[in-house]
Amino acid sequence: MTDAQGNAAGAQRAPTRRRRIWVPLPDRDFDVTEVAVPWRLLTRAGHELVFATERGGAAPAADPRLLTGVLFGQLGADPEARTFYRELERAQEFVRPVAWGALDPGAFDGLLLPGGHAAGMRPYLESESLRARVAAFWRLERPVAAICHGVLVLARTREPAGGKSLLADRRTTCLPKYMERLAFFLTAWRLGRYYRTYPLYVEEEVRSALADAGRQFVRGPLTLGARGTATDDRAAFVVEDGRYVSARWPGDAYLFARRFQALLERAQADE
Numbered sequence: 001m002t003d004a005q006g007n008a009a010g011a012q013r014a015p016t017r018r019r020r021i022w023v024p025l026p027d028r029d030f031d032v033t034e035v036a037v038p039w040r041l042l043t044r045a046g047h048e049l050v051f052a053t054e055r056g057g058a059a060p061a062a063d064p065r066l067l068t069g070v071l072f073g074q075l076g077a078d079p080e081a082r083t084f085y086r087e088l089e090r091a092q093e094f095v096r097p098v099a100w101g102a103l104d105p106g107a108f109d110g111l112l113l114p115g116g117h118a119a120g121m122r123p124y125l126e127s128e129s130l131r132a133r134v135a136a137f138w139r140l141e142r143p144v145a146a147i148c149h150g151v152l153v154l155a156r157t158r159e160p161a162g163g164k165s166l167l168a169d170r171r172t173t174c175l176p177k178y179m180e181r182l183a184f185f186l187t188a189w190r191l192g193r194y195y196r197t198y199p200l201y202v203e204e205e206v207r208s209a210l211a212d213a214g215r216q217f218v219r220g221p222l223t224l225g226a227r228g229t230a231t232d233d234r235a236a237f238v239v240e241d242g243r244y245v246s247a248r249w250p251g252d253a254y255l256f257a258r259r260f261q262a263l264l265e266r267a268q269a270d271e
Helices: 003-013 032-044 079-088 119-126 128-138 150-156 177-191 202-208 250-269
Strands: 020-024 028-030 048-053 110-113 144-147 238-241 244-247
Touching (some): 020 032, 020 128, 032 048, 032 079, 032 250, 110 128, 128 150, 144 150, 150 202
Parallel strands (some): 020 110, 144 244
16 A cells, blocks of 8 residues: 555544534524434534523523424424434533523534524524624634524624625525415414514515525425435435535424534535
């Protein structure tokens, strides 16, 4: 074996360094699957997730309807995601989250922005303090992942120079309007505006943040209930643009987590 071959083989065997990933959450109502599935997959891969809430100190709580079923036991998280969430509830990093304001963005290798649609999501989606730290992390050009309503955090965060959205020049997806509207129509008679976080649909607001929505926004294939799983990505969809990966809804969570993990590993290879 030549020296070059030996060096190449050694590089292939080099272990992946443990990455630290920042995951901000509201105190309540985040999506079960969009948090628990990435947590489980990324920690199994050896990475460290650091959860953060507005004040820190107390464990946040997922949207309870997604654990029991939104309507007649339907429209909630799948059994495996619920199992992961019950494991997450016992994890020290979840039980004792840090405060957004105490975070140093430079201490992290990645940022993951989950979604959720119930009213408790609003402090997370509207926080100027959180956006300031998201903007600081974005400037570091490290991997960022956002799913469903989590994309709104990026869309609403402005660059210091020029005031453009962080997503102004990016390709992205998010919760499609047809999905949000269908969930609302199916449940409004019983749950009111539970599925309408804001008067404007998520897709509409994200599109408005893009320089060329017709080119940059990618809705993905029509999906009416089929979800990706740990072993089958056929129903899942994500969009990658450089160091940024986005996904539409909980049904994309497994593929979303794996693609984010791949971004983290590529970033390490580039160091």
